[in-house]
Amino acid sequence: MTTRTAPLIALALVTSSLAGCGSSGPPAEPPVSEEALAAVTAHPGAPTRPLARAADDLFTLDGLGETRALVVYHGGRMAVERYAPGYDKDTRFVSWSMAKTVTAVLIGMLVADGQLRLDAPAPVPRWQRTGDPRAEITLRHLLQMRSGLDHTEAGDPPWESSEVRMLFLDGRDDMADFATAQPLEAEPGTKFEYSSNTTVILADIAARALTDSRDPDERRKAVADYLEARLFGPLGMTSVVPEFDRSGTLIGGSLIHATARDWARFGELLRNKGSYRGEQLVPRAWVEEMIEPSPKSPQYGLQTWLNRPLPEGEEHPLFPDRAPHSAFSLIGHMGQYVFVSPSQKLTVVRLGHSNAPERKAMLQQLADVIELYPET
Structure with a gap:
């Protein structure tokens, strides 16, 4: 080796060593798994790999709980479908409080049929006695969770809450009787209080509108047949199993079972303002009414949660800072969501x-999925 070439070789070795030790940017993300990519369809409406990764994180990241099903529709087409082990497209999932929005649609169809009136006193027989202040409660008050009734959704201890007593203890055989028996704690219309008892009252009102019979089997049949003929059947929601109490009242605040695909079909119906394949199953004006904010709760419409901002410091059930304010959602206990964003053509x-x-x-991880879709 000549004295002239030795420094050049040394310089090359040093440069190579420095290049290996240095960093030109953040570390590369791990590759997207084949399972994650397989969950994304050929035309998802968003970049495939970022979408697959964001969806995969819902199933794999620590601290999010257990995601059992994810279905994304964009522009009326399936974009993502994935299930945790032990669940699949045929698994029926319990709604919990997502059922409330189904009950609101049931009421809306009966209003359109002329069977009920939104701003008339709610037709609850026990409230019509002379001097009963509950006679001032309207159907709208019930739908917007501002009836003023003394209903406590979550209590301490839990078994003293109105919800637990109604569903599992002294109210379980005739839930509407239990719910309607409660006194007022506020003037009707003046206070927002989320309540599963309130939705059962709505379900009982629907049954009374559909049949004069007090026979439990007749009440069950009247409501189930109406929902099947007017909503579930035409929409293709073939998996739906609604539950009823012993008196024949739909447990419309908590217990409707359906596959993830069928919950997506219901969300798509609302995204399309009640229209499905050219047929107006639910009046457009009613769906628009469902997503109008209540005067006592900007985050709530008619049995439906809204992605509208709240005053600073108040906790929000959704994420108005990360998705359009026109978006809305069905929300159920322990993390059940059907999130609908019309301006993104997204369910x-x-x-x-x-x-x-x-x-x-x-929810923040779910927002990562939703943010991949631009508004149109």
Whole structure:
């Protein structure tokens, strides 16, 4: 080796060593798994790999709880479909409080049929006695969760809450009788209080509109047949199993079972303002009414959660800072969501099991999926 070439070789070795030790940017993300990519369809309406990764994180990241199903529709077409082990496209998932929005649609169809009136006193027989202040409660008050009734959704201890007593204890055989028997704690219309008892009252009102019979079997049949003929059948929701109490009242605040695909079909119906394949199953004006904010709760419409901002410092059930304010959602206990964003042509179904802290983190991850879709 000549004295002239030796420094050049040394310089090359040093440069190579420095290049190996240095960093030109953040570390590369791990590759997207084949399972994650397989969950995304050929035309998802968003970049495939980022979408697959964001969806995959819902199933794999720690601290989000257990995601059991994810279905994304964009522009009326399936974009993502994925299930955790033990679940698939035929699994029926319990609605929990997502059922409330189904009950609102049931009421809306009966209003359109002329059977009920939105701003008339709610037709509850026990409230019509002379001097009963509950006679001032309207159907709209019930739908917007501002009846003023003394209903406590979550209590301490839990078994003293109105919801638990109605569903599992002294009210379980005739839930509407239990719910309508409660006194007022506020003037009707003046206070927002979320309540599964309230939705059962609505379900009972629907049954009374459809049949004069008090026979439980007749009440069940009247409501089930109406929903099948007017909503579930035409929409192709073939998996739906609604539950009824012993008196024949639909447990319309908590217990309707359906596959993730069928929950997506219901979300798509609302995204399209009640229209399905050219048929107006639910009046357009009613769906628009469902997503109008209540005067006592900007985040709530008619049995439907809205992505509208709240005053600073108040906790929001959705994420108005990360998705359009026109978006809305069905929300059920332990992290059931059918999120609908018309301006993004988007319906997202997430079903699973997440506790309260996990839901906060999971919602941010769900927002990562939703943010991949631009508004149109």
